[in-house]
Amino acid sequence: MREYKCHICGLCIVSVFEEGM
Secondary structure, three states, X not given: OHHXXXXXXXXXXXXXXXXXX
């Protein structure tokens, strides 16, 4: 899902944030 989010806008940061949390 990370890659999919990364492909969208700058949601890559959101993905990392969620994983960090």
